[in-house]
Amino acid sequence: MSTLVQLELDESGEDRRKLLDHQMALEFTNICFKGERKDGDGRKTILENVSGRFAPGRLTAILGPSGAGKSSLLNILSGFKKHGVIGSVMVNGETLGEESFRNKCVYIAQDFDLCDHLTVLETLDYAAELKMTGSSSPMVRKKKVNDILDVLGLRHAMATLVKNLSGGEKKRLSIGIELVTNPPIILLDEPTSGLDSVSAMQLVTYIKTLAAEGRTIVSVIHQPASSLFRLFDDLFLLSAGKCIYSGPLDGMVASFGEAGFHCPKYYNRADFALEIASMSSCPGIELLTLRYNNSAFVRTSIGDDYCAAKDQKMGVVVADGTPYRNTCLVAATGSSRRYAIPQWKQFSVLLRRSLRSTARDFFFAQLRVIAHILVAFLLGVVFYNCGKDASTAMTNAAAMFFFHMFIFFGNAMPCTITFPLEAKLLCPSVFVIITYFLTGQPMEPSRFFMFWAITLLLGIFAQTVGLLSGAAFGIQMATFFVPCLTIPSLLFSGFFIKSYELLDFLQPLPYTSFFRYSMQGSLQAIYGYNRTDYPCSEVLCYYNRPGKLLKFMDTPETGFEWNVLAMVGFIALFQALLYFSLRRRLKAFQ
Numbered sequence: 001m002s003t004l005v006q007l008e009l010d011e012s013g014e015d016r017r018k019l020l021d022h023q024m025a026l027e028f029t030n031i032c033f034k035g036e037r038k039d040g041d042g043r044k045t046i047l048e049n050v051s052g053r054f055a056p057g058r059l060t061a062i063l064g065p066s067g068a069g070k071s072s073l074l075n076i077l078s079g080f081k082k083h084g085v086i087g088s089v090m091v092n093g094e095t096l097g098e099e100s101f102r103n104k105c106v107y108i109a110q111d112f113d114l115c116d117h118l119t120v121l122e123t124l125d126y127a128a129e130l131k132m133t134g135s136s137s138p139m140v141r142k143k144k145v146n147d148i149l150d151v152l153g154l155r156h157a158m159a160t161l162v163k164n165l166s167g168g169e170k171k172r173l174s175i176g177i178e179l180v181t182n183p184p185i186i187l188l189d190e191p192t193s194g195l196d197s198v199s200a201m202q203l204v205t206y207i208k209t210l211a212a213e214g215r216t217i218v219s220v221i222h223q224p225a226s227s228l229f230r231l232f233d234d235l236f237l238l239s240a241g242k243c244i245y246s247g248p249l250d251g252m253v254a255s256f257g258e259a260g261f262h263c264p265k266y267y268n269r270a271d272f273a274l275e276i277a278s279m280s281s282c283p284g285i286e287l288l289t290l291r292y293n294n295s296a297f298v299r300t301s302i303g304d305d306y307c308a309a310k311d312q313k314m315g316v317v318v319a320d321g322t323p324y325r326n327t328c329l330v331a332a333t334g335s336s337r338r339y340a341i342p343q344w345k346q347f348s349v350l351l352r353r354s355l356r357s358t359a360r361d362f363f364f365a366q367l368r369v370i371a372h373i374l375v376a377f378l379l380g381v382v383f384y385n386c387g388k389d390a391s392t393a394m395t396n397a398a399a400m401f402f403f404h405m406f407i408f409f410g411n412a413m414p415c416t417i418t419f420p421l422e423a424k425l426l427c428p429s430v431f432v433i434i435t436y437f438l439t440g441q442p443m444e445p446s447r448f449f450m451f452w453a454i455t456l457l458l459g460i461f462a463q464t465v466g467l468l469s470g471a472a473f474g475i476q477m478a479t480f481f482v483p484c485l486t487i488p489s490l491l492f493s494g495f496f497i498k499s500y501e502l503l504d505f506l507q508p509l510p511y512t513s514f515f516r517y518s519m520q521g522s523l524q525a526i527y528g529y530n531r532t533d534y535p536c537s538e539v540l541c542y543y544n545r546p547g548k549l550l551k552f553m554d555t556p557e558t559g560f561e562w563n564v565l566a567m568v569g570f571i572a573l574f575q576a577l578l579y580f581s582l583r584r585r586l587k588a589f590q
């Protein structure tokens with residue numbers, strides 16, 4: 001009995017039943033998938049009436065030429081692809097609800113995200129904390145993580161940072177993360193891609209041991225070497241969206257021989273299968289499809305062309321458990337709760353993981369702090385002491401404008417690609433301290449504090465905008481979205497054109513400018529609240545009365561708190577948008 005399974009038995013007597021439940025067959029019937037065409041020529045059939053059964057305890061390879069529909073099939077079976085799909089997927093003969101299905105079947109994609117700055121052990125520990133039920137004791141979790149390290153041969157690398165792992169070790173770790181819930185069905189998309197032949201062999205050998213423990217393991221595989229191919233028990237061969245062979249790997253050559261395709265001696269069986277599958281228009285292939293459709297499992301649905309059915313409802317998710325027509329895959333009953341622990345605990349685990357990971361990502365953090373210090377000195381020297389002299393009051397206002405520009409862009413852009421928890425307060429604070437003193441602003445603690453507070457709020461808002469752009473649009477679009485959002489806000493900030501100078505119908509727009517509130521707040525901090533007249537190096541000095549500059553900038557003397565409130569409102573609104581866009585993204589992956 002396997003180590004993983006033994007662990008379940010250790011927990012309680014009832015777990016003996018769990019072991020039996022773990023043996024699960026994945027069955028699918030008449031899967032049809034039609035992709036979109038941009039040339040208005042209807043839909044392109046990618047998978048046509050594909051049926052099959054993946055058995056527990058077996059390692060199955062999905063093989064086929066490029067474009068045959070392998071990844072599409074895997075995505076459909078895992079429930080990730082729903083649009084344009086009909087057919088049914090069952091586990092041990094039952095159509096399951098989405099939540100229940102996800103608990104039993106995990107999908108390991110070709111590209112997976114791991115935290116580079118965590119070790120292998122930490123990665124598995126956090127995964128166990130997140131995914132195992134709240135009732136599992138730390139000791140049970142530890143034991144499970146230890147078993148996974150052994151089963152996947154990762155013990156020697158347990159203290160190694162993920163970024164230093166080899167390609168094969170990374171792939172094994174991504175499998176290990178999913179193993180903490182001991183799923184009975186595992187789907188893998190090209191796990192050996194990018195690995196050399198030795199690492200690929202090693203990986204598939206590990207996967208085979210997982211299958212031997214009673215799991216159903218299905219893997220898309222690309223041009224395997226003969227020695228690697230031999231490790232698979234079963235083969236599911238696709239040719240242009242149709243299945244032409246499904247069964248034991250050892251029976252393939254004989255089966256093809258009966259259809260008139262003979263494998264040369266000492267020839268790689270994978271190459272032979274791929275060559276045959278590539279001849280999709282050859283009459284012999286039709287014979288193979290027919291033979292397959294007449295096979296024991298598929299016979300039940302023969303005679304119906306479900307893809308051509310007029311009444312099919314593409315992408316409709318039906319929860320009626322009807323095995324065939326119009327039943328689209330996994331029924332969407334109940335909520336799709338992914339983790340077995342309450343949300344506050346998920347938050348706590350993720351926060352700890354994120355803090356640990358970002359604390360180790362010194363390079364990026366240091367780079368950002370250094371950039372803030374350098375730019376602060378540059379602006380400080382350029383605008384040196386301009387706040388001390390009333391004759392340079394307008395230059396001082398321009399300096400403030402530059403501060404805000406840098407704080408905004410310096411914080412928004414990096415957040416489109418990262419989540420820098422550590423830099424949230426530090427960078428804007430360092431920047432304010434340097435520039436405030438170098439540019440000769442009033443040495444009054446309350447004014448400094450007000451200036452620091454409004455700049456900090458701008459920094460936090462900028463980070464929220466960056467995160468929202470990255471989450472909602474992806475990196476490429478985010479670099480476009482941030483300036484698009486910023487330019488109108490700058491335009492209506494009151495620095496270039498006063499609100500009373502705008503055309504009537506444009507006059508409400510300055511209220512939508514976050515720069516207007518942060519600029520007004522800064523100006524009030526420096527010049528507002530009854531600041532007394534200050535020295536001027538010129539004889540005739542218009543701005544030595546601070547109130548005059550505020551008037552010119554269309555900024556009230558008091559009311560700093562309203563600007564703070566407006567900035568807090570902007571942050572709250574964008575945080576809410578961030579929350580909803582993350583939820584939307586999460587849904588898209590489900």
Ligand SMILES: Nc1ncnc2c1ncn2[C@@H]1O[C@H](COP(=O)(O)OP(=O)(O)OP(=O)(O)O)[C@@H](O)[C@H]1O
Pocket residue numbers: 034035036037044046064065066067068069070071072073
């Ligand atoms: N949503 C879609 N709309 C239109 N065509 C699609 C869609 N999804 C996939 N296709 C097309 O369907 C075919 C099968 O794609 P799939 O990725 O499943 O192939 P594959 O067998 O995994 O190929 P490869 O081995 O090259 O990864 C391809 O021609 C692809 O361009």
